[in-house]
Amino acid sequence: MTCDDFSDSQNREIGQLRNKITELEAELERARRQVTNERFEKERMSQEVRRLSDSRRSGAITPLNSRSGHMTPSPSSHVAGLSPTR
Numbered sequence: 001m002t003c004d005d006f007s008d009s010q011n012r013e014i015g016q017l018r019n020k021i022t023e024l025e026a027e028l029e030r031a032r033r034q035v036t037n038e039r040f041e042k043e044r045m046s047q048e049v050r051r052l053s054d055s056r057r058s059g060a061i062t063p064l065n066s067r068s069g070h071m072t073p074s075p076s077s078h079v080a081g082l083s084p085t086r
Helices: 003-058 075-080
Strands: none
């Protein structure tokens, strides 16, 4: 093997390794986004469970406002003078 052949072989290998690094970095970024989304969903579900638990204790189950993530007071809680977060 000549020096030029060896150099060409090394350059090909370096290119392949750079491509592999790019692929692995993209895969890592996808995994990070997935974990972030799953954490967000887990927290949102935990908040919903707490809200339902609190509502059940107070006797007033209220729908969750899907846009803002905030509770919408039920008419019965206003009539009875109950807070939906009790």
